[in-house]
Amino acid sequence: MSVLVAFLLLWGLSLSPAPEAAIAMETRPNLWAEAESLLEPWANVTLMCQARLETLDFQLFKNGVCQEHVHLDLVTTEHRFPLGAVTGDTRGLYRCRSGMDERWTELSNLLEVNGAESPPPPLLSSEPVSWITPGLTTILVCRGGFRGVTFLLRREGDDQFLEVAEAPEDVQATFPVQRAGNYSCSYRTHAAGAPSEPSAPVVIEELAAPPPPTLSVDGESAQVFLPGADITLVCVAPLSGVEFQLRRGEEVLLVPRASTSPDRIFFQLKAVASKDGGLYTCRYRLGNERTAWPWSADSEPAELLLSDETLPAPELSAEPATLRPAPGALVQLRCRAPRAGLRFALVREDAGRRRVHSLQSPAGAEARFELRDVSLLDSANYSCVYADTAPPFEGSAPSARVELRVDGPLPRPQLLPLWRGAVSPGHDAVLRCEGHVPQVTFELLRAGETVATVHGADHSSADLVLTYVGPQHAGNYSCRYRSWWPTPFLSQLSNPVELQVAGS
Structure with a gap:
């Protein structure tokens, strides 16, 4: 395999021009702690960063800031970062990453080093889903910070339920789930040691049938x-x-x-x-x-509405009659057929694509389609068709097009911080951008540069995450939304939000 192909595979890419042919590969390293003795886990600690593929470069971060950059002479998949005895200087939230030729993977999982008698809480997750149903084996995965510990699984409200799993060569344990409930897990480094703080709970539901596709x-x-x-x-x-x-x-x-x-x-x-x-x-x-x-x-x-276009075309008209309504107006498009008992479709055309805006089966011979609070996004050519849903299943030709154009700026989004006060170093900062349009791309900006993006959000808002915040993240942020298709547009910037990082 050539170096180029190996590098492309590392980053989840392929040489094929088709996006659907791209190879998806996990690149995020694993990070865990190894204690010289689990009887005194914080007395002498080494952090192990395990890459997915062989590399020459590793970086270790604490509280959002790079602490160490290692460039090796020989490729490897693992590197050890000795911390020694945990002190106030080495307590914190750690991540690592690996790279090649100045390109870096995403950051590893988060590892807390607290030096306390009670170790930091583990992370509990469910696979492949968070529900149980006949025929499906759902498991809970409890991941701790140390290798070789004993994991404990509990169910809320059930004092008799306690599952124990040892992981002598791993940093996590799996538990099959047979009953619904709220679960949490913890771990202990040795039999006489204090258990860790419990994980955040995971809710497992029991469903008579799997949820719909x-x-x-x-x-x-x-x-x-x-x-x-x-x-x-x-x-x-x-x-x-x-x-x-x-x-x-x-x-x-x-x-x-x-x-x-x-x-x-x-x-x-x-x-x-x-x-x-x-x-x-x-x-x-x-x-x-x-x-x-x-x-x-x-x-x-x-x-699916099938129309053989053998019936007369309907008439499409707009109320109010102006085809350049003001932003925020209500526009009603009326589609009239020769008789009643038909299925109507309002069809929108822009950028060469036709899609159904909405369907109706009115009692009479006219369907009324409403466009509420219109904006630039409603600018398009509209037509309508109708079809008989009973034999012989005939349908109409499309109506003449009505070209609707709405001028003016897009509604401005609002940016909301989902935290209070200053953000502690090493934690994530989440900002919610509330727009007015679904199926758009949301962007978070700082000093005119995009720092986080959410593509194709299903709703008219999106949570934009600044991962693993450090002092370098402090500043003012704003957001906007955009689309490149079918009609390119870009909203105005939101109000600014200041991010303060504790200790900076």
């Missing part, structure tokens, strides 16, 4: 197609290695399928006919057809 067509919950089109529906489950099923109503559809990852399936509908319109759902179950485990709840439906 999501189903979409072209990334949307509904689309309009001509008969004869090939359509792909994507079903995504909250965990991997499951069996999927596509349904229309109560009918199970046996159609071609493909998969690019174990948590999703692509259902392929070939050359659809007008009768194939309607609501589709998907579900999944653990195991396979030979098991009796329950199916998940059904996904929210995805709707």
Whole structure:
């Protein structure tokens, strides 16, 4: 393997131009403490940084500041940082990272060195999900700071429940979960030693059936197609290695399928006919057809509206009649057909893409679609179609387009700090950027430079995290949101928020 290919693999990249072909690889190192004697764990401590791949460079950080940079003569996957006896100068929150050619991995897990009689709390997490259901083995993973300790798992309100696991060669232990409840874990370095502070609790729910997957067509919950089109529906489950099923109503559809990852399936509908319109759902179950485990709840439906364009086009009009409404106005788009009993779709077109804005089945011959609090984001060409959902399943040609243009700036976001006072060095600082638009990219800026980003947020707000804060993070921050497609836009900056770091 060439040095270039090895380096690309290290960073989770590939030589393929297709983004979906990129190789995902964990690069974050592991960091733990090794005591000369677990009877006196803080008397002589060494921090071990374990890289994912061989490297020449390691860095050790304390409280957000680099303490040591080591460049080795021979490649290795591990490096030891001796601390010795823990004192006031060496207490703190540590991370490490590894690198190559001045490129660095992300920071390791957080390790607290407190030198106290009671060791710092471990971290408890659930895998692969935080619920139990027939057929699924859920485990709790308790990770401590020292290698070779004994882990204790407890369930809130159950004095009789105590699971013990020894990890002589590891820094974590796993516990299978059979019952719902609030769990926490701790550890002790030796039999007579005081247990650590308990971890933050993890809630395990018991579900009669697994939670629903999501189903979409072209990334949307509904689309309009001509008969004869090939359509792909994507079903995504909250965990991997499951069996999927596509349904229309109560009918199970046996159609071609493909998969690019174990948590999703692509259902392929070939050359659809007008009768194939309607609501589709998907579900999944653990195991396979030979098991009796329950199916998940059904996904929210995805709707296919098939229109053969044989019926007369509807008429689309706007109220108020102006097609350049003021920002914040209410615009009503009225789609009128020759008769009642039809399914209507309002279609939005911009940047060459058509997508369904909303659907209605009114009692009369007219559907009224409302655009509330319009902004620049509502600027687009709109049309509407209708289709008969009963035989012979005919549909209309699209209406004439209505071009809607809204001028003016985008609503300004608001930035909120999710902490009080000064942030302690070594901890994370979380700022919530509240915008007004979902499916955008949120950016956190300091002195005009982007320092944190959240892409494609599902909601109109996002939490932007400054990881492992040190004195160098102090300053004023603001946020904005943007999109490059289908209509490029960039919001104004939010109000500034000052981040103060304790001790700086």
